[in-house]
Amino acid sequence: MTAVAPATATAASESWWGRAAVWMLPILVMVVVWHFITTGLDSIFFPTPAAIWEVLRDDYFSGSASRLFLGDVVFDDLVPSLWRFALGWGFAVVSGILWGLLFGLRPGWRAWVEPLLEFGRAIPPPLVLGIVFVTFGAGDLPKAALIAFGAVWPVLFNTIDGVMSVSEVRIASGRTFGWGRRERIVRIIVPDAGSSIFAGVRVSLGIGLILMVLTEFVGATNGLGYTIIRAQRGFDFAAMWAALVVLAVVGLMLNSLLVLIEARLLGWRATSARGLDV
């Protein structure tokens, strides 16, 4: 009787500072490299980090203490963007999981909707953007709907796959405990499909962010995407890059948040930080 060595120690034993350094160093290196390239290049399309920082400071961090030192662009553009994103992506995740559970549990129903799902998935949301805006206007809801439409597929299909790959023996075990259908779904199928569902959720996050920006390129009066396109057309490339940096930071933060949630929910796997000894 021997136990396999527990694999949870390595990641946790590293200090907070060590992990922060691992995180920050590549970004710092990128900024330095960016600095030297842009200084040498001296192009208006590629401003130096210092020029980008100036815009960030003036537009994004110029507010008073009562506004948390956040500038107008944050409230006028970033917040509306994030609101639409939250609306659309949240709907995509919730409905993707629910429909995924349904179709995963009822392969018969799935067969009927499969062609429709494949059809829907094949439609690139940017291409229907114009029609949607002409028909429903370019307000928050149509934008959120487009985000949801693009982001729902990975959640939906990963949930279906996750549910369908739950082991039959595990469900039989639940039956022998006297668990009813609802208990088997909540206690076995959802946690068992969890890692697959989460993989889909992470993919959908990226898609959602892209669509958040994209839907603001057309018929918008605010938003991060609107800021980017307006700066680009006004040849204010420092402002454009500043908005891109903000977008990247937002993406990074949202993804980190997801990783944290995943570590809490799916910590039992504990394989992500270890890597494989191939």
Add this chain to the structure above:
Amino acid sequence: MSDPLLQVEDVTHRYGDAARDVVEDVSFSVAEGQVVTIVGPSGCGKSTMLRIVAGLLKPTSGSVEFEGDRIERTPDGLAMVFQDYSRSLFPWLRVRQNVEAPLWGKTSKQERNDRATQALADVGLAEHADEYAWELSGGMQQRVAIARALASHPQLLLMDEPFASVDAQTRAELEDLVLDLHRRIGVTVLLVTHDIDEAIYLADRVVVLSHAPGRVEETVDVGLARPRDQLETKASPRFVAMRSELLRRLVRPGPEESGG
């Protein structure tokens, strides 16, 4: 003699629109406190038989009665250990939670905790309660599965080829664990195996199934003294004689196959 704990009568099963039956007219009974093993060649329907007893499958015809009641779904007082422990345990739960799972919503938290502690001690895993099942070796994982079954304090423990996926030495250890649990807790056991040695070694009575479709070829009272010992019991003349007798009946066509 009083009514048996489990009474299987004329059970026949056929999957969907398959061409022939998996098991045919199977009848046997298990008295309280007994260890009964079902042995038979691969594909003779012995696992199907056990799933029917567990209430996981409805037989095409015939009846299974547990404590005099016809089984429709898994009754309280019946627990099952599956062959494939890694697919039967919940990898997202720690060992203790796995063992407590069958009791969720049925007992108080304190009671769950006590029972899990006891069951884990019974199978020798008290020190591994806070690990994840997948961190343990195969034999230990199957112990977790046995502890999980014991936590519900079953009157009848069903085991479906429980030791077919572990190495020979672990297998012997787990066999002795079952005998030990039977002696200490007095749990009634119905165990399915393809291994004749295992079937005789564990049982008070062996139900021998024929090649597919599975029929009861014969029922053998083992009558070997308890406690049993891997070396002594298996070397005793009675064991050896019984073994060759059963082998003759079962393994005519070819070498013994593994798996189920």
